[in-house]
Amino acid sequence: MGMSVTISTANPDDAEKILKLQYLCYQSEAELYGDYTIEPLTQTFEALRAELAEGCVLVARLGDEVVGSVRGVVDADGTARIAKLIVHPRMQRHGLGGRLLHAVEERLTAESEAKRYRLYTGHRSDLNLRLYRKLGYEQVGDAEPINRRLSLVTMEKDAPPQTFAATA
Template sequence: MGQNVRVAQADVSDAEQILKLQYLCYQGEAALYNDYGIAPLVQSLASLVGEFDTHTVLVARLGDEVVGSVRGVVTDGVAHIGRLIVHPRLQGHGLGTRLLRAIEAQLGHADSFELFTGHRSEDNLRLYARLGYTEVRTERVGPRLSMVYLTKATSLAA
C-alpha cells in the first residue's frame, strides 16, 4: 500500500481534507491527555488556509484521498515542523517517516529542525529519536501535559 501513496506539495484546495484528517488523527492524543481542547482539534478551516501563505504544507495521497500531512516554517534559521498526521489505517507502514523526511528536504535550507510532542506520546517520541531528533527541553503547559521539544541539525549545519 505504501508504494501507492504519493507525497507532494499540498494545495489550498486540500485544506478541508487535511483538517478532517487532523481532527481524526488527534483524537488519540486528546484521549491520552484527557484534553479535547488541544490546538489541532479546535483549529478552524480559515486558520489552516492562512497557513498556506506562511508554511510549507505537504500531503500524502492514496488516489484522491489525503491520508497524511505535515507542515513546517523556517524562522530565524530553525525549521519548525508540526502537525505530522497519518490516517490511522495506514499507521505503522512508514508513511510518517516519509512525510517527515519530505518536509526536512523542503526545509533543508534551515540550520536545524525542531518539533514537539506531548510527554506521553511514546510512539511519536520513538519515531523522532529513530530519525535523529534529540530532546532539548520540556515545557509544562498544563496540569496533565508537558511538551517535549526535539531538534536535529540539518545537513547544512552538520
C-alpha cells in the same frame, strides 16, 4: 493492482481534507491527555488556510484521498519548525510518517537556510517520541508544562550542511 502513496505540496483545495484528517488523528492524543481542547482539535478552517499560504504544507495521497500531512516553516534564525505530522490511523506503522517528515525536512532545507529542525510532542506520546528518536531527533531542555496533564517535549536535530555547486 494497488496504488502507492505519493507526497506533494498541498494546495488550497486540500484544506478541508487536511482539517478533517487532523481532527481524526488527534483524537488519540486528546484521549491520552484527557484534553479535547488541544489546538489541533480547535484549529479553524481559516487558520489552516493561512498556514497553507504562509509555510510549507505537504500531503500524502492514496489516489485522491489525503492520508497524511505535515507542515513546516523556517524562522529567521534558521530553525525549521515542523508541526502537525499526521497519518490516517489505518495507514500508520507503515513508514509514512517517516517519509513525510523526511520530505518536509528536504523541502525546508532546499527552500531556505535551515540550520536545525525542531518539533514538539506530548511527554506521554511514546510512539511519536520513538519515531522522532529513530529519525535522529533528540530532546532539548525539559518538557514544558502546558497544563496539569500535558507537557510538551522539544526535539531537535541539525540540518545537513548546505552544499553548493562550484561555478567556473
